[in-house]
Amino acid sequence: DAGITQSPRHKVTETGTPVTLRCHQTENHRYMYWYRQDPGHGLRLIHYSYGVKDTDKGEVSDGYSVSRSKTEDFLLTLESATSSQTSVYFCAISAASSYNEQFFGPGTRLTVL
Amino acid sequence: SQQGEEDPQALSIQEGENATMNCSYKTSINNLQWYRQNSGRGLVHLILIRSNEREKHSGRLRVTLDTSKKSSSLLITASRAADTASYFCATDNYGQNFVFGPGTRLSVLP
Numbered sequence: 355d356a357g358i359t360q361s362p363r364h365k366v367t368e369t370g371t372p373v374t375l376r377c378h379q380t381e382n383h384r385y386m387y388w389y390r391q392d393p394g395h396g397l398r399l400i401h402y403s404y405g406v407k408d409t410d411k412g413e414v415s416d417g418y419s420v421s422r423s424k425t426e427d428f429l430l431t432l433e434s435a436t437s438s439q440t441s442v443y444f445c446a447i448s449a450a451s452s453y454n455e456q457f458f459g460p461g462t463r464l465t466v467l
Numbered sequence: 468s469q470q471g472e473e474d475p476q477a478l479s480i481q482e483g484e485n486a487t488m489n490c491s492y493k494t495s496i497n498n499l500q501w502y503r504q505n506s507g508r509g510l511v512h513l514i515l516i517r518s519n520e521r522e523k524h525s526g527r528l529r530v531t532l533d534t535s536k537k538s539s540s541l542l543i544t545a546s547r548a549a550d551t552a553s554y555f556c557a558t559d560n561y562g563q564n565f566v567f568g569p570g571t572r573l574s575v576l577p
Contacts, residue, residue: 458509
């Protein structure tokens, strides 16, 4: 695997609580992405970053925020988790936007009760 | 709406047979990529084909792209049990992002 780690790998939380997922890379890639994967939907882009402090929304950004204060870390925050945010979350990195392949982390399974 | 849609949704074949999966998309693209996902794992990049290419090979993988039909196919030859996985196409439309289809679940039976 490329140098991407996600933490935590599994989390169970209750509705209304804040949750932060972390993605850490050692590849020094410029682009970082957060996806969620749900049955029948494939992967859907939540937010992405094209540099430190540079982020933008994806297809399903409502209810999520992100931050990138260092090249190697990209944080995804659910300010107030809802049951509809139960999903598997994947972080991905890419050296250069859509002209290059993406490398994926191992995923975080989040359950919101 | 999703850019890429794989077909079929699920496919079961015997070891040694060839597996073909298709991907259709809706708008013009810069490139199309195929990824594999083993159960419980992250996606792994297989192959990228650019819009000006028609066919690409990588080991037992053959990818074709028909931009006039807005479709691509992934052929896995002489399949093995280890090829059992979900396969996704991802398309970009000259932006900074990819859009993934829902995937094809391939089962290769020994």
